[in-house]
Amino acid sequence: MPELPEVETVRRQLDELLRGRVITGAAIHWRRTLGGQTPKAFALGTRGAHFTEAKRHGKNLLLHLQRGQAEAGVILAHLRMTGRFFVEPLPRILGKWDRLVIELDRTHALVFLDVRKFGRVHFESDAQTVLSGLGPDPLLSPFSCRNFAASLMQRRRALKPLLLDQSFVAGLGNIYTDEALHRAGLHPLRSAMSLSATEAGSLHAAILRVLKAALSKGGSSFDQFYRTPEGNPGAFQDEFRVYGRHGKACRACASTIQRAVLGQRGTWWCPQCQPTPARRQRSGAGFKD
Numbered sequence: 001m002p003e004l005p006e007v008e009t010v011r012r013q014l015d016e017l018l019r020g021r022v023i024t025g026a027a028i029h030w031r032r033t034l035g036g037q038t039p040k041a042f043a044l045g046t047r048g049a050h051f052t053e054a055k056r057h058g059k060n061l062l063l064h065l066q067r068g069q070a071e072a073g074v075i076l077a078h079l080r081m082t083g084r085f086f087v088e089p090l091p092r093i094l095g096k097w098d099r100l101v102i103e104l105d106r107t108h109a110l111v112f113l114d115v116r117k118f119g120r121v122h123f124e125s126d127a128q129t130v131l132s133g134l135g136p137d138p139l140l141s142p143f144s145c146r147n148f149a150a151s152l153m154q155r156r157r158a159l160k161p162l163l164l165d166q167s168f169v170a171g172l173g174n175i176y177t178d179e180a181l182h183r184a185g186l187h188p189l190r191s192a193m194s195l196s197a198t199e200a201g202s203l204h205a206a207i208l209r210v211l212k213a214a215l216s217k218g219g220s221s222f223d224q225f226y227r228t229p230e231g232n233p234g235a236f237q238d239e240f241r242v243y244g245r246h247g248k249a250c251r252a253c254a255s256t257i258q259r260a261v262l263g264q265r266g267t268w269w270c271p272q273c274q275p276t277p278a279r280r281q282r283s284g285a286g287f288k289d
């Protein structure tokens with residue numbers, strides 16, 4: 001599933017592709033893509049508006065709209081498993097997996113393609129209502145080390161499920177959580193509140209480091225679906241240290257990478273770099289194999 005670096009890569013490109021373009025129509029080919037909104041409400045909200053800026057919070061894309069000089073809401077998109085945006089000139093032939101086609105300036109189409117249909121795109125007159133339940137986004141301020149450490153201290157949960165919780169921090173998924181924990185030398189089952197100030201600082205730095213490194217490579221193409229809007233795959237998967245590397249040698253210490261299921265998610269770690277927590281450091285959540 002695309003995480004922060006992949007969604008940010010998409011955001012940057014959509015920002016370039018869409019700025020100033022006017023929405024002249026919309027065709028919905030898979031109704032559930034609108035997440036409960038009616039095609040009529042989507043059309044009424046968006047038709048005649050133009051794109052100003054593409055923003056992002058966590059894994060949410062926010063395509064801001066204006067009518068004249070007035071703010072006119074946002075198109076809110078979540079790519080989920082396999083959602084992809086691209087822009088093509090008209091006329092075009094409808095693709096098998098095209099779920100939503102937004103006409104731009106009567107000359108182009110912004111297409112939302114989604115093989116597995118979990119992605120969501122809808123119009124929202126006020127983006128804030130949607131974002132209010134989300135935690136800080138690590139690449140947007142404020143994500144200070146001090147605040148992050150303070151919120152860790154208040155949580156008993158294991159680091160892995162806590163970092164996946166979008167209300168705690170927005171944008172991390174399975175890949176970058178495991179990669180950040182390895183870089184910080186922290187076992188995924190450590191209780192957040194057991195971290196020392198130094199460890200909390202290492203984790204904060206590791207999250208930023210891994211997200212920025214991935215972003216510089218256009219994200220990771222961990223399956224055949226993720227493509228940037230230009231159709232290119234990301235390249236960061238070649239630099240994974242633990243994710244998907246079960247049984248392989250740790251790139252830091254040559255120990256064998258372990259895998260287990262935690263909270264229904266595959267979790268990878270190095271037993272040497274990320275020592276098993278002492279009983280008092282555990283959250284109570286256990287691994288299931």
Ligand SMILES: [Zn+2]
Pocket residue numbers: 250251252253254255270271272273274
């Ligand atoms: Zn190691």
